[in-house]
Amino acid sequence: MTTFRSSDDLRGAEFLDADLTGARFVGSDLSGAVMRGVVVDGAEIDAPWLSEGAFLLVNGIDVLPFVEAELDRQFPGRADRKAADPVGLRAAWAALERAWGAAVERARSLPGGTVDVRVAGEWSFAQTLRHLVLATDLWLGQAVLEIEQPFHPLGLRHTDADDRADPPPGGTPTFAEVLQARASRIAMVRDFLVRVSADELAAPRTNPHSVDEQETVVSCLHVILEEEWEHLRYALRDLDVIAAGDQA
Numbered sequence: 001m002t003t004f005r006s007s008d009d010l011r012g013a014e015f016l017d018a019d020l021t022g023a024r025f026v027g028s029d030l031s032g033a034v035m036r037g038v039v040v041d042g043a044e045i046d047a048p049w050l051s052e053g054a055f056l057l058v059n060g061i062d063v064l065p066f067v068e069a070e071l072d073r074q075f076p077g078r079a080d081r082k083a084a085d086p087v088g089l090r091a092a093w094a095a096l097e098r099a100w101g102a103a104v105e106r107a108r109s110l111p112g113g114t115v116d117v118r119v120a121g122e123w124s125f126a127q128t129l130r131h132l133v134l135a136t137d138l139w140l141g142q143a144v145l146e147i148e149q150p151f152h153p154l155g156l157r158h159t160d161a162d163d164r165a166d167p168p169p170g171g172t173p174t175f176a177e178v179l180q181a182r183a184s185r186i187a188m189v190r191d192f193l194v195r196v197s198a199d200e201l202a203a204p205r206t207n208p209h210s211v212d213e214q215e216t217v218v219s220c221l222h223v224i225l226e227e228e229w230e231h232l233r234y235a236l237r238d239l240d241v242i243a244a245g246d247q248a
Helices: 064-074 086-109 125-144 175-195 217-244
Strands: 204-206 214-216
Antiparallel strands (some): 204 214
C-alpha cells in the first residue's frame, strides 16, 4: 500500500476517478476537502474537533448537530462538559467518573491482556488512561494549580505513532499501577472542584502549550472534560473491536 507522509504536499491535489477503497487517513488535514459524486458506503470519519465551530456538509446538509445530539444521547453527562459554574462542573465530573468506572469494569471483563491491545495502531486501553493522567497534570496541575513539577512518571504524551508504545523509565507499568496513577488524578480533579469558587473559575491562566496564549481556570477544566469524553469514546470503540475479535 502506498503511504503518503507529512513531507508529501498534497494540498490542492485533485483525484479524478481515483480508487481510494480502503484508504486510511490518520492525523491528516482534510479541511475544505470537496468530494463530488463519490461512493462513500462504509466510510468512517472520526474527528474530535468537529464540534468547535465547524460544519460538515453531506448532500448539502450540516450533519454536525445530529452527530453531537447522538453522542450526547449515547454518553449521558457529555452534554455538561461545557458547564461554567462550580455546581455544573461537579456534576459533569461525577458523570465522567461513572462512565469511566463502567469502562474499566468492561475492560476487566474481557480476556486477559485486553487492556494492552492496540487496535489499528491506536493507544491501548492502559495507554489511554496514562494519557489522561498526563492531560490532568498538564491542564490542572501545571496550568491551573501552577505546580512546578506536576507530572506523574506514567503520564503518556501525544507523540507520533512510533513512540506511542514507549514504556516509561522503569519499564512498562502493570495495569494496577496505571489504575493507581489514574485514581490519584481523578481525585485531584474532584477535590479541586469541591472547593473552587465562581470567581476562581474566571481567573486567568497561561496555556500550557503556549506562554503567549491566555486561558481561564474554567477553560482549562473544559479541556480536561473534552479530553476525557473523547478518549472514552475511543476506548469503548476499540473495546468493541477487540470483543468482536477483528482488530487490525
